[in-house]
Amino acid sequence: MAKHAFLSASRAHQWLECTPSAMLELQFPATTSEYAEEGTAAHELAELTARYFLGEVSEVDFEARRDELAKGPYYSAEMQECANDYARLILDKVTEARKTCEDAFVELEVKVDFSKYVKEGFGTGDCIIVADKTLEIVDFKYGKGVRVEAEGNPQMRLYAVGAYLAYNALYDFELVRMTIFQPRLSGVQSSDEITVKELLTWAEKYVKPRARLAYKGEGEFAPSEDVCRFCRAKAQCKARTEKNLALFDESPDTFLLTPDEAGKILEKAADIQSWLTDLQNLVSSTLLDGKPVEGWKMVEGRSNRKFADELKVAEAMKAAGYDEALLYERKLITLTQMEKDFGKKAVAEVLGGLIVKPQGKPTLAPQSDKRPEYKPEAEILKAFEEA
Ligand code: SF4
Numbered sequence: 001m002a003k004h005a006f007l008s009a010s011r012a013h014q015w016l017e018c019t020p021s022a023m024l025e026l027q028f029p030a031t032t033s034e035y036a037e038e039g040t041a042a043h044e045l046a047e048l049t050a051r052y053f054l055g056e057v058s059e060v061d062f063e064a065r066r067d068e069l070a071k072g073p074y075y076s077a078e079m080q081e082c083a084n085d086y087a088r089l090i091l092d093k094v095t096e097a098r099k100t101c102e103d104a105f106v107e108l109e110v111k112v113d114f115s116k117y118v119k120e121g122f123g124t125g126d127c128i129i130v131a132d133k134t135l136e137i138v139d140f141k142y143g144k145g146v147r148v149e150a151e152g153n154p155q156m157r158l159y160a161v162g163a164y165l166a167y168n169a170l171y172d173f174e175l176v177r178m179t180i181f182q183p184r185l186s187g188v189q190s191s192d193e194i195t196v197k198e199l200l201t202w203a204e205k206y207v208k209p210r211a212r213l214a215y216k217g218e219g220e221f222a223p224s225e226d227v228c229r230f231c232r233a234k235a236q237c238k239a240r241t242e243k244n245l246a247l248f249d250e251s252p253d254t255f256l257l258t259p260d261e262a263g264k265i266l267e268k269a270a271d272i273q274s275w276l277t278d279l280q281n282l283v284s285s286t287l288l289d290g291k292p293v294e295g296w297k298m299v300e301g302r303s304n305r306k307f308a309d310e311l312k313v314a315e316a317m318k319a320a321g322y323d324e325a326l327l328y329e330r331k332l333i334t335l336t337q338m339e340k341d342f343g344k345k346a347v348a349e350v351l352g353g354l355i356v357k358p359q360g361k362p363t364l365a366p367q368s369d370k371r372p373e374y375k376p377e378a379e380i381l382k383a384f385e386e387a
Contacts, residue, residue: 004030007214009114009123009162012154015214016207017227018239023217028232035143041074042142043126046083047108050127053087054094054106077343079142082183086140089181089189090127093138097131104131112162117203118211125159130167135196136177137163144184146229147370150192153178154207157194161203164196225271234275235282244275267366 007015007022015022048069052062069075090106097104107128114121127138137159141148150156156178164173173196182188194202213219221239228234247269257265287298307313318324335355338347348355362374 005118005120005122007118007121007211009112009121009155009158011230012158014227014231016154016210017224018222018231019210019213019219020217020221021227021231021233022214024237025232030232035145038074039142041069041072042079042082043140045069045075045079046086046126046140046142049080049083050087050090050108053091076340077346078184078340081343081345082142085183086181089179090129090138093129093136093179097129097134097136101131101133104129106130110163110166112159112166114158114162114165114203116165117161117208118158119215121158121211123155123159123162125163128159128163128167130163130171132171133173134175134177135160135163135167135171135173136179138179138181141180141182142184144182147185147188148180148182148190150178150180150190152192153180156180156192157199157202158207160194160199161207164199223271225274228271229274235278240271240275244269244272247272266364270366 011022045066048057048062048065051057052059057065066080090108094104094106107130108126110125110128112123112125112128114123125137126140129136129138137156139150139156139159160176160178164176167173175193175195176199177191177193179189179191182190210219221237223237223240223243228237228240231237234240247265283293283296284298286293287296314324314327317327333341335347362376365371
C-alpha cells in the first residue's frame with residue numbers, strides 16, 4: 001500500500017485551513033471508498049496511456065498492460081477515453097514546450113518532496129513538464145462529484161514547490177503553470193499561473209508556519225463545508241458541532257424572517273445537511289456494531305415486494321394463458337451507461353443530434369457559484385421569440 005504523508009498535498013486544503021485536524025484525524029482509521037478505488041484504476045490507465053502516447057511504452061507492451069488493467073472491476077470504455085484525452089493533453093503540452101525549449105521533458109507519477117516547508121511533506125504529481133522559464137504541473141482527476149479549481153489550489157502549489165526544488169538547479173524557472181484536468185466534468189480544464197517568487201513566498205510565509213502548527217496539532221479549528229468534507233473526524237468534531245449549533249442561538253428581532261435573513265442563514269448553514277448525515281452514519285454504525293446509543297435503535301427498513309424467481313414467474317404466467325409479449329418490456333440503457341460501455345465520443349458520433357440537453361430547473365446557488373445567473377425575464381423573452 002502506498003505510504004501517505006501525515007501532511008499530504010492532496011489534503012492540504014484541509015490542514016492549512018484547520019491546522020489541528022491532521023492530528024485529530026489520527027484517532028480514526030483511514031478508509032477507502034469505491035470512488036477512491038475507481039480513481040486509482042483510472043490514474044493507472046491514464047499514466048500507461050500517456051507513456052504510450054509519449055513513446056515511452058511500445059504498442060505491444062501498452063496493449064498487454066491495458067488488457068491486464070481491463071480485467072479490473074472499474075475499467076470501462078469511458079475510462080479509456082478519459083485516459084486518451086489526458087494523454088493527448090500531455091503530448092500537446094510537451095510539444096508546445098519543445099517549441100521554445102528543445103530539451104523540455106516530461107515526468108509522470110513523480111514523487112515530489114516539499115519537506116523544506118512542510119515537515120515530512122511529500123506527494124506524487126501526475127505530470128510535471130520541465131522547460132526553461134516555465135514549470136508546468138498537470139493533475140488528472142477522474143471524480144465528477146466535486147469540481148476542483150486550479151486557482152489558488154494548495155495541492156497543485158505544493159506539487160509545484162516540490163518540482164521546483166527538484167529541478168531548479170538545472171533550469172531557470174520564472175513561472176509555474178498548474179492545470180487540473182477533470183474529463184468527466186465535460187472535459188473541464190482549469191489552469192492557474194503564479195511566478196516562482198510568489199510561489200516561494202506563499203510556501204515560506206503561509207505554508208511553513210501553518211504546517212508547523214498542523215504537525216503539532218495546534219492552531220484554530222476552522223469548520224466549513226469545504227474544509228470538513230473529507231476529514232475523518234468530521235462526525236465527532238466538537239468545533240464543527242459548535243459552529244452548526246451556534247446558528248440556532250441567533251434569533252431575529254422581528255416575528256418574520258426577510259428573504260435576506262433567510263439567505264444569510266442558508267449561507268452559514270451550508271454544512272448542516274452533510275453534518276446531519278455524518279451524525280446519522282456515526283450513530284447507525286455504532287448501533288450496528290452492537291453498542292448502545294441513548295435514544296436510538298435500528299429497525300428494519302421499508303422493502304418492496306419482488307419476484308422470487310423471474311423465470312418461474314414468466315412460466316407460470318404463460319401457463320395461465322397470458323401472452324408472453326405482454327410480460328416483458330424493452331428499454332434502452334441510459335445515456336450514462338451507454339457512454340460508460342462504448343465511450344463518450346463513439347456515442348456522440350453515432351447519435352449526434354439525437355442527444356439533447358433539456359434546460360435545467362432553476363436551482364438555488366451561492367453567488368460564488370461559477371455558473372451564469374438564471375434570469376427569468378431573459379427566459380420569458382426567449383420563449384416568446386421561439387413561439
Ligand atoms: S471536522 Fe472540520 S473543523 Fe473539525 S477537525 Fe475536521 S476539518 Fe477541522
